[in-house]
Amino acid sequence: xxxxAGGLVANCILGVILSAIGWAMGSLIPVEKT
Amino acid sequence: xxxxxxxxxxxxxxxxxxxxxxxxxGATGASYDVAKRLFSMVILQTHIALLWAPLGRRYRGYxxxxxxxSVVLVIFVSKIxxxxxxxxxxxxxxxTYFDDxxxxxxxxxxxxxEGRCSRVPVDWSQIVSSA
Numbered sequence: 001x002x003x004x005a006g007g008l009v010a011n012c013i014l015g016v017i018l019s020a021i022g023w024a025m026g027s028l029i030p031v032e033k034t
Numbered sequence: 035x036x037x038x039x040x041x042x043x044x045x046x047x048x049x050x051x052x053x054x055x056x057x058x059x060g061a062t063g064a065s066y067d068v069a070k071r072l073f074s075m076v077i078l079q080t081h082i083a084l085l086w087a088p089l090g091r092r093y094r095g096y097x098x099x100x101x102x103x104s105v106v107l108v109i110f111v112s113k114i115x116x117x118x119x120x121x122x123x124x125x126x127x128x129x130t131y132f133d134d135x136x137x138x139x140x141x142x143x144x145x146x147x148e149g150r151c152s153r154v155p156v157d158w159s160q161i162v163s164s165a
Binding site for chain 1: 076079080083084085086087088089090091092093096098101102105106108109112113116117120138139140
């Protein structure tokens with residue numbers, strides 16, 4: 001279960017980093033229909 | 035929290051579908067490699083993180099913290115399912131992908147020694163020493 005605990009931490013860190021990258025790219029999404 | 039749960043309903047549904055897909059493939063006896071190509075929950079998490087955070091920013095006005103919180107919520111639910119299935123497998127002795135040696139230790143050594151892996155094992159120490 002230690003590996004599972006490590007996986008939880010690693011996945012959370014990965015998720016935070018990728019979310020931040022994704023959030024930074026959020027302005028590329030159009031607000032309204034063109 | 036309820037607002038974020040509402041926002042991540044689709045990712046949670048996808049996580050549930052992938053989880054059930056893993057269970058079904060495990061029950062049918064498909065190899066671990068095939069199952070992970072079709073229903074890798076970690077890969078799904080990375081895609082959700084990259085796609086749902088910007089959607090939250092654009093359509094819900096989330097700050098970076100709010101966007102991260104919504105994605106971490108999805109990861110936590112996914113991990114609860116994975117932990118639950120792992121504990122279930124160990125307690126009952128029922129083999130699923132969640133107690134697979136590759137999933138637990140990241141190594142296929144145990145699996146390969148049983149001759150159940152479709153790939154030919156590579157002895158990297160021999161390759162390195164012969165170079």
